[in-house]
Amino acid sequence: MKRKGMVLFILSLALALVASACGGGSGGKGGGSGSSDGSYTIAVVPKLVGIPYFNASETGAKKAGEDLGVEVIYTGPTEPDAAQQVKVIEDLISKKVDAIAVAPNDPAALTPVLKKAKDAGILVMDWDTPADQSVVELSVHQIDDQQFGEHLVDKLVELMGDSGEFAIVTGGLSANNLNTWIDYGLKHIEANYPGLKLVTERVPSDEKQQVAYQKTLDLLKAYPNLKGFLGYSTPAPLGIAQAIQEKGLQDQIAVVGTALPTDSGPYLEDGSLDVAALWDPGKLGYLTVYLAKHALEGNKVENGMDVPNVGKIEVKSDGKTVIMGPPTDFLKDNYKNYDF
């Protein structure tokens, strides 16, 4: 029995030593706002780590940290789970960071913990997806949700005309931002394009290209008169496009979606994907860090402010909602200009 105890003890010791060595760099700095060298520690929390979109934001955020001389901690849950995200934020509070910028998986779920952060003197802001506005000091939006939802629909209409059947493939039924864009888009259709007919409820694809591909093949057969597809979440439009490409329907069916330019390349080339609309997630990450530092230094955001490497931002009349800019359309002739 003693032996086992020794072995377990040594194992855990080894583990903890390895852990502290790995985290040594940032662990050493310890807590306290405005640490010894006077630079701020800004934590940026995505919905989850490990997907291309949030990887691109991380690159932007880290670059801003370098350019501006602030320490950026980019961390988040490994799954889009609100519970895990709450944990991450609670631990950041314990670390006594100066600012927390979070892209909430579920806005309501974070309110209590963000309140705690605020009470602890930490600057709280949201990015990518809005959190409870009564708790955040800044809300950084990449685009205006309504504008984006409507833009996607407008692009679809441009391609397929204003009457006909279309289908929606989304990343997941429980993804807030996707649902927001879809809902705005549907309202827009009801008001302005009554000739468009949605054939069935939005179809989830589990954030996986192969599921979107499979579901699109099924949809094409179930509804042979489809003229267009809207794809939400970065893998979905690619899965849809692949199915269209497979069946040689590039000219008959319009596909518009939210996708990254480099991944969309092959499908934009042959027209299976017509328009990929998104924004530069790297810029968003950069902007978030920039604005965090800006606010920590006691400055207010101004409408029309020019942010280096980002451009002119729009600030709404409430003084805290920031819109990075209009959506960018990635098309066959311009997608090569982007590296994300």
Added chain:
Amino acid sequence: MKPIVLKSLAAIKLTGYEKILLGVFACLFALFSLTAPNFLSSVNLQSMMVQMPEFGLIALGLMVVVMTAGIDLSVTYLAALSGIAIAWALVQGWPVPLALAAGAGAALLCGSFNALLIAGTGVSPIVLTLGSMILFEGIALRLTKGGSISGFPESYYLIGGGHIGPIPVPMLIFAVVAVLTAVLLNRTAWGRGVFMIGSNPTASKFSGIPVRSVLIRVYLFSAFMAFLAAIIMTSRYNSAKVDYGSSYLMQGLAAVVLGGTSITGGSGTVKGTVIGVAIFQILSSALNLYSISPHIVNVLMGGILIAVLLVDYLVKMRQRAARLRKAKGSQASSGGNAG
């Protein structure tokens, strides 16, 4: 209050394995206090005490099921569904106690689905709960259309955010439930039944144990634990959604195994599971404080699970070797009979 707590703490006996587990916990705690930034800060201690219960309750439920050589893969979606029921009721304006009853009802309904089918038909728990897991997720999706339900009355936050003294309410709930579970397992016929069914189902059947009724209560217990976890989660997160806590299944199972419960059933203790849960909790908090990539955290958690299994095996081997040596020794001294 204090003397009772201390006396009952003193009365708790720990098995050898549990002593070691507690030792590991203590060492890790000490190490993290020294090296992880702000580990001992009241903020961190508070958040650890608040994060542990929802995970711990699910682990307790899983433990009892695993002790009967079963498993419940549906427990996290069951909790989500229960939370959704509570949330819906609160938003409709029902008073809190009634809303809680709605959640309990939903949980017990789902639990009965599992319980009756498993106990009644003898179907294998892993495949049935695979089906019920998908079913519950589907129902939750159908009810919420993927969105979340929020907008609870202020008084509800007290459950997740309230304190009694320095201890958060969820932790108190967990402590009480843990004690009750231990009592149920050790001092009731049901508890004895749980142990027996896990160790030897056939013998249990023939020794007059009402296997069916015990099993039904086991899965209802797991569902009730899920309900309690749902209360804490909806109160802490201020809303209910289909995918809250979906990561707790794997982690819960790992904590249960770490705590000494045998996956083939028949043994397990509440103390072991509690310590196992605590170890996972401080590990995950400390690793976050070290700013280690969450992916590496996953790797480490998996590695620890395997390491524990390895150590367990090595110890068993040594024990067996020691026993063999003793047996051979006594044989030799008693005249050395062959075979």
Added chain:
Amino acid sequence: MKFLRSKEGGIFIIVLVLFVVLSFLSPVFLTFDNLVDVVQTNVVLGILAIGMTLVIIIGGIDVSVGAMTAAVTVLIGKFMVEVGHSLPVVLLLAAAGGTLLGAINGFLVSRIKAHAIVVTLGTLSVYSGLTMYVTGGVWINQLPQVFLDFGRIRLPGDIPIQIVFLVLVAAFTAYLLKYMRIGRSVYALGGNMRSAERAGISVARVQMFVYSYMGFLAGIAAFVHTSIYRQVDPNAFNGFELQVIAAVVLGGANILGGSGRVGGTLLGVALLALIGNGLTLAHVPSFWHKVIIGLFIAAAVVFDVLQRRRIEKQLAKIDVLTS
């Protein structure tokens, strides 16, 4: 007649019924085009389920299969982009990589005698954590043209080449189980571990083989998957293990071990595939899909158990009569 009475016979009938119902519900169901699509989109599930069949026959389980497949896709993806693109080499690398991961599982299960579900739970975290850490979740595009062209090959009759892989894997595994010694050992172990041991079968060796074979097939599946989707997404197989297990169980294998056939598993895969395909073709709104699938699985396994009980009771009667 005997076939129809068997477990697989029952499932075959269900599949047949589904076929008929679906052809009525949707005019496009019974077209060659649709059926080929259904098969192609489920080739990977099929290959993995065949591997899982052996694992379940010996009474084990492997929940790390999704993580293993993802890890191998990353392995071959990086190889093709950074090193070389000789197809046979890539295939070999995939098979070897998968086998290694599977062998680790096999080693842990056979040597430290811990239960398979716990061991593979651990390796799942390790494999997927490492895969995510190494890639950071970034997709691997820019795969070499040679590979992309290979993925697009179609045999006469417009059959995608990936289906050939499934056929070969199924045929070989069926042969292995029925005619090779290791196959018989697998069934023996699953039926009764103690008697198998006494009959001279090395439990550890069979376990090692079975888990390594699962890994091997995961490698093949990774190769096939990447050839269809032409990019590597480290997250593509999150949670996939549950579908694989469901397919095997629906195909009639007993989760406690001892029985299971390649043919049955293929029927199980077909069942899952048809339900998915069918629900969309039948215009059922997506919110209902999981509810229906969950109920279906629960019903199928309960029905299966009740069937088995009935057969056992009949056998017991015979015993009494003849004694």
